[in-house]
Amino acid sequence: MSAGEATAQAIPRPRRLPPPLACIGLAIVAIGLIMALLGPFLARHGAGELISERPFPAASWALPFGGDHLGRDVLSRLLHAAPVTIGLALGATTVGFVIGLTVGFFTAEVRGNTDTMITWILDILVSFPPKLIALIAIAGLGSSLPILIATLGFVHAPRVARVARAVAMNISAMDFVEAARARGESVLAVMVREIWPSARRPMAVEFGLRVTFSILVLSSLSFLGLGVQPPMTDWGSMVRENMSGIFLGTPAALIPALAIGILTVGINLVIDWIGGSSGRRLTEELSR
């Protein structure tokens, strides 16, 4: 406490390069985003364009990752599928996140019986297995992009709400939030101006985790044939289509699976970095 006071005067923090693992993660996420935005324009061939007469043509300069079970270019299809996989994951996560965050912050701020009741409902929703909810929704409503986004958003929302509530509970007990209440700020103003800025970092970590989760669930749904329907394609359905190729020793199924894996790991590396540094900043600030 005493020595800290003298050094606390040092003004802005210098920008340091993130640690190496975080750099790798950031690079992977950046590549993923570029693929999602520009993928179809970068692809040499159309998604349904037949390049070869034979199934599973071997890799060559013309087909860097080889061809798939219908003789289509795997690389081109990977690029065409990227916006679907990543866009769906981001869309579904955002829907779940906005709802979950609002509910979580609200219930943490109002407390009392409203809080007890909402938490109770959230607990019930969380107790349903996510894949089961997805299977039921798709069986009943059919598979389309809006249904997939809504279903996954519905799976995410209560889970995000519980995390958001826990984070907001700690923040809303602090004096500066109390000061805002004493000023007579509205519940919304307290949520947006006071709680959110301090919750940003832990919630960013949660967002990253949820995106990863979305990618995996969407891919597994597509793998089961319940997700994205042809002629549209995503990485999960590419794995399913080309499974038989595994026995022929072609990489057609492994490439999209690898893409899913690398992107997931990349996002997690970034999360670890954000989470780790936020923890340090927060304790630093509290101990002063």
Add this chain to the structure above:
Amino acid sequence: MRPVLEIAGLVVRADDGKGSWIDTIRNVDLTVSAGEVVALIGESGAGKSTVALAALGYARPGTRLVEGRILFDGQDVRALDERGLRRLRGRDASYVAQSAQAALNPAIPIGAQIAEPLLIHGIASGTEAEARIASLIGLLDLPVGIVTRFPHQASGGQQQRIVLAMAMACAPRLLVLDEPTTALDVTTQIEVLKAIRTAIRGQGSAAIYVSHDLAVVAQIADRIVVMRHGAIVEQGPTAEIVERPKQPYTVTLIDAVRPRDRRLTREAPRGPAPLLALRGVNASYEQQGWFGPARGGNKVLRDIDLTVGKGEVLAVVGESGSGKSTLARVVAGLHPRLSGDIALAGTTLADRVRRRPLEQRRRIQIIFQSPDLSLNPEERVGEIIGRPRQLYFNEARTNRDAHTDRLLDMVGLPPSYERRFPAELSGGERQRVAIARAFAAEPDLILCDEILSSLDVVIAAQILELMRELKRKSSVAYLFISHDLVTVAQIADRIAVLYAGTVLELGATSAVFTPPHHPYTALLMAAVPQLRRGWLDDAFKLRGPTAQRRAAPTGCPFQPRCPLAIPGLCERELPPLREQTSGHAIRCHRSDAELRQAQTSPVQTSPN
């Protein structure tokens, strides 16, 4: 006799966050002989704790011991490896931190925690450790049954003594005490100080006592070392430093303890309708939940009747747990009241702040105890101060900026601070920002909830002066909440003494400070640390029967601790708030004559 600790030419460097190193400790020499108590005093940032920790060979993260010799019993501490340091720490030299609550493990019984250093260092086996713990508990005046309890079941003062017992367990030759009583209120502080003194004398161990409070140190230390900006300003025997300080900085520190002009003589203008009026206000922490039992049940405020006039300063004084902060929260509309009525300028205020009209909210502002927690860490100072202008006056951005500059200037901060984050300010500067935020609303009443108690003496004196100055310039009224009667005397027009949610004494400041006092007020007065040697013993005697600190459920709440309690009457019947002179009232069954007689005994109660 060879000294226990010899520090020579110590230099400590800290990472300044910009990749370069700055010296936080510059060439400090310090010697502690066996059985000697040396106090390190100075304001925060002086480097007291850094030097004290260096005695254990410890440098906090981000700092390095770069130069100098640290000899513990002739052994070079800086040359020790991790194993050597582990053997030293806790066994030969131990450390007591400021926050006992943070130092204790909430999941381990108290006895096991005290035994830990004994077992780790292999000094005692299970049964020997038990005997040692029993003797420590006796020495520190702790209840015997406490060993099986958990830290949260002990009071704040007990927790600090438990940490002390842990530090004393291995009978170390050097004890480092880092602000051990700063977080405690005045009456608890006496118990802990007494325990520390008894323990040090009984064990014959040497000690380094770090504090910013000269009065506390004067009771305990043999020698005082005054530090500032990482260097020693002055050192000498306690009596010499206190009575004949040579350096101007030491004089400043003494003045902060012994304020010169204590009281406002001005009589507050008292119009027919008071600004704030509380009538029969009750509050509790009981909550009617849908699930689970209701929590608590004890009333925190009982039938409070108080008024604050326009431009008046009413101080509310009491120990922690007396309900004084709850009182502020009830007035602010942050805590519901069970019954009673609160009126602002004749208009009844709604229970909760969100149900009050904007204009009423603007007129009452609150400043919290800890500026570290009461400012949003993610907002710049400009936004923090500008928000009330936007909220209450719907003021445009450009006007707000002009106001922000004016407000910063008003609290003595440069306009450039507008762009800073709270983390880039010192504790005193942060409290200034909190004050500016309250004044930004141009309120009629500011609730000041212990706004000085997290600051060190010198800074606290400056903030108090600022509050007085701002008061002179405007017609604002303060409800000034504090546990420190002497501080309060420098700003309050009237004082209300609160115990267990009940007003025990109420009157003009000068009247409250003149006998007769309520026995509790007398206790609080004696508990304020004084530079006078022997104050601690007097205060300890006056403290009354120990242990029983819980308020009595019926009758006078103070009765279990009261030295003047009348058996058979006080535990049955709550005395009325008896007005003795105009505007001065005492809630006691004893007559004024009886009180006056008890209080003019040899024990001096005046702070100077």
